[in-house]
Amino acid sequence: MIINMERRKFDLLSDADLGAACFEPLILTYKKExxxxxxxxxxxxxxxxxxxxxxxxxxxxxxxxxxxxxxxxLYWWSTYFRAQPKTWSAIKGGLEYFEDRELLNILEEIDLVLERHHYPTNLKEFNVKREELDDNKDLLDCLELLNIRFNKTAPFSIRKISEYIRSNRAEFVHFVD
Incomplete structure (x- = not known):
């Protein structure tokens, strides 16, 4: 599933664009399958x-x-992925793989907040609505703070991922010049 890319394009892509360029073919293949x-x-x-x-x-x-x-x-997708333990674990495992302790800590805090509020840990019990966040002030307050941290941290995560891709290009990209 290594993607083909011109070396010049690879070298010119910004950090955010490089991660997206390596992700896009994967998600398209996934959706097709x-x-x-x-x-x-x-x-x-x-x-x-x-x-x-x-x-x-x-x-x-x-x-x-x-x-x-x-x-x-952030609230809805965190609750949704958390209700799929393999997926939630893989998301956190991906952050560990990139040695992104900052964003991993935020996800672990989100996990604790959702646990404290008794959110489901499986899809059978999952019936969470986006509108419910407004009905729980404590949850809203906690997640607002975590969302701020998430948005501040994510650009550093993207840079870290991009640096990893550039250092381990063969794991992601095959140059076609």
């Missing part, structure tokens, strides 16, 4: 074909691309 058969076995088969770095990158961007949009999206 899942559209044929939306099954956890298909998802796991796709994931198994990724390198360790691609797995970490994929899980980071699957979470980040949703959670970065707003406080409500």
């Amino acid at each position: 899942m559209s044929k058969e939306n099954d956890s076995a298909v998802s796991e088969q796709f994931y198994s074909r990724l390198s360790s770095g691609q797995k970490a990158l994929f899980m980071f961007y699957v979470y980040y691309n949703h959670a970065c949009k707003s406080l409500v999206e």
Whole structure:
């Protein structure tokens, strides 16, 4: 699943654009495969074909691309992924892989806040609505602070991921000049 890219393009991409350029083909392949058969076995088969770095990158961007949009999206996607223990663990494992302790700490704090408020840890019990956040002042206050930290930390996470990609290019990119 190594992507093809021109060396010049690779060298010119900003940190954010490099991560996105390495993620985009992966998510497109994932969506295509899942559209044929939306099954956890298909998802796991796709994931198994990724390198360790691609797995970490994929899980980071699957979470980040949703959670970065707003406080409500951070809340909902965190509760949704947390209700899928393998996925939540893979997201946090990806941050460990990139040695991103800062963002990992934020996710662990989100986890504790959601646990304290008795949010589901499986999809069978998952019926969380985005609008519910406004009904719980304590939860809202906690997540507002975590959202601020998330938004301040994420650019450093993206830079760290980009530096990893540049240092381990062969794990992500094959140059075609």
